[in-house]
Amino acid sequence: MTLRFHRTLSAALATVLAGGALAGALLTAPAATADAWRDKEFWLKDSGVTNAWQVSKGAGVKVAIIDSGIDGNHPDLKGVVVGGTDVSGAGAPNGQKSIGAKTEHGTLVATMLAGRGHTTPTASPSPTGSAPPPVPPTVPPAGGPDGIIGVAPEAQILAVSTWLGSPNPGGKTDQEQIPDAVRWAVDNGAKVINISLGSTSPDWPQSWDAAFLYAEQKDVVIVAAAGNRVGGNVQVGAPATIPGVLTVAGLDGEGRASVDSSSQGISIGVAAPAEKLVGGIPGGGYADWAGTSGAAPIVSGVAALIRSKWPEMSANQVINRIVSTAKDAGAPGKDPLYGYGILNAEAALKDEVAATSSNPLGSIADWIRVHRRGDFSEPSQAPVASPTSAAPTLADPTVPAAKTPATVDDALPAAVVLGFGALFLALVTGAAIQLRRVAKNAPAVAEEAETGALLKVDPPART
Numbered sequence: 001m002t003l004r005f006h007r008t009l010s011a012a013l014a015t016v017l018a019g020g021a022l023a024g025a026l027l028t029a030p031a032a033t034a035d036a037w038r039d040k041e042f043w044l045k046d047s048g049v050t051n052a053w054q055v056s057k058g059a060g061v062k063v064a065i066i067d068s069g070i071d072g073n074h075p076d077l078k079g080v081v082v083g084g085t086d087v088s089g090a091g092a093p094n095g096q097k098s099i100g101a102k103t104e105h106g107t108l109v110a111t112m113l114a115g116r117g118h119t120t121p122t123a124s125p126s127p128t129g130s131a132p133p134p135v136p137p138t139v140p141p142a143g144g145p146d147g148i149i150g151v152a153p154e155a156q157i158l159a160v161s162t163w164l165g166s167p168n169p170g171g172k173t174d175q176e177q178i179p180d181a182v183r184w185a186v187d188n189g190a191k192v193i194n195i196s197l198g199s200t201s202p203d204w205p206q207s208w209d210a211a212f213l214y215a216e217q218k219d220v221v222i223v224a225a226a227g228n229r230v231g232g233n234v235q236v237g238a239p240a241t242i243p244g245v246l247t248v249a250g251l252d253g254e255g256r257a258s259v260d261s262s263s264q265g266i267s268i269g270v271a272a273p274a275e276k277l278v279g280g281i282p283g284g285g286y287a288d289w290a291g292t293s294g295a296a297p298i299v300s301g302v303a304a305l306i307r308s309k310w311p312e313m314s315a316n317q318v319i320n321r322i323v324s325t326a327k328d329a330g331a332p333g334k335d336p337l338y339g340y341g342i343l344n345a346e347a348a349l350k351d352e353v354a355a356t357s358s359n360p361l362g363s364i365a366d367w368i369r370v371h372r373r374g375d376f377s378e379p380s381q382a383p384v385a386s387p388t389s390a391a392p393t394l395a396d397p398t399v400p401a402a403k404t405p406a407t408v409d410d411a412l413p414a415a416v417v418l419g420f421g422a423l424f425l426a427l428v429t430g431a432a433i434q435l436r437r438v439a440k441n442a443p444a445v446a447e448e449a450e451t452g453a454l455l456k457v458d459p460p461a462r463t
Contacts (some may be wrong), residue, residue, distance in 0.1 A: 202237060
C-alpha cells in the first residue's frame, strides 16, 4: 500500500482515483480579492457553522493535520500553527515545509479547518491630494474580514508533514509515516486528528493498528476522508474503514451525495460539502477545489468546536454527537452514501444528546481482538483505556455488489492517496498548467493518473 495525495497529484504507485480527471486545459482568470474568496464559503451557513459559533469557536483545542505540510505564514494562518513535525524524512522539522507531489494540499485543508482570515493593509490618503506613498510589504495581522475563515477559527493546528504522491526522497513508506504521524499527534496534545487521505483498498497495513489503537486509548477523535468516485474509488478505502474513525462522505452543491467527490461504504459516518470549495495555498494565494479532502476538515472543525465547549467530553461522545444530530438523507437511517446523515454543526453544538460510552462507529481495539487474534501486541507505553462499555465489533468493510468499481483494473496494487480532492486551476499569472489525459484503466504499476486540476488560483496580492 502506498500513500499519495488525492487531488491533482502524481503518485508513485498505480491509483484509480483519476477516472474522471479533466483533460489538459489552458486557462487564465483575473485575480479575485481575498474577501471574494470569503464570500464563496457557503458551507459556513449551509452546514450550520455560523450559528454554532454562538456556542464555540474552537478555542483551546489542538487539531493535528496529517498532510503535505502547512504554510504557517499564509495570512489566514498567522498564529494558528503552534507545533509540528515531519515524518517523511524530507520535510522541515516543524512540518511547515510543503512537500510531496501536491504541495498546496495541506494548506488548503488547514485554512478550511482553522483559518482566521486577515485584514488587507490599505494606504492612507495623502493630505496634499497627491498620490499616496507606496505601502511597504507588511504581514497582515491575524484575523479580519478578508481571506478564508475556518470552521474552528480559534483552534490551533499541529502540522504533520508526509511525503505522498511521488517517490519519497526521505525514504520512508506510508507504512512508517502514517503510524508515526498519528502517534506524534497524540503525544503532542491533539484532541482531533484530520487525515484527508485514503486508499483503493478497505484493508490497512498491520503496522497501522498500534497507532490507531493508541489514539483510541488516548481519547482522540480521528476524522478521515471517504474518497472520490471520480478517481475510481467507488468503495471507501483505509484509513476511512478503520473502526472508530469518523469517515466523511461528500456532497455536491445541491446537498446531495456527490457523483464525483464521494465514495460509499458502511464505514461512512456523516456527509459534508465536497464541491465548489475554496482554500488558501502556500505563498498567500487561494484556490477553488473539490473532494472529500475538503469535506473532512469541515467535520474536524466541528469536532474541535465540541471539544472546546465540553473539554471533558470523551471522543466517543463527540463522534456520537456529530452523527446523531446529522440530518437523515438517502435511505432511512444509516446508509452507505450519507452514513448517519448530513452534517448539522448547529445541532451538534446546541441539541440535547444522550450520553454514551461507546463509539457508534466501532472500536479498533475490538477489531484487533477479533481479526488479528494472536498476531498483535499492545503498543508500547500505551495508556490504560478508560472504562467504557464494549463498542460493537465491525465486520470487515464491504460495499454492495451492485456498486463494484467498473473502471478499476483488478491487477492494480492498492494505493493510499492523501487528498481526496480535485484542484481545478487557472493561473492568474497567465502561466498554464497542462493535465494529462487519464486512461480508462491505469497501468498495473508506476504512476498514478492525475486526479484533476485547480479551477482558479490567485497568487498573493502585491503590496
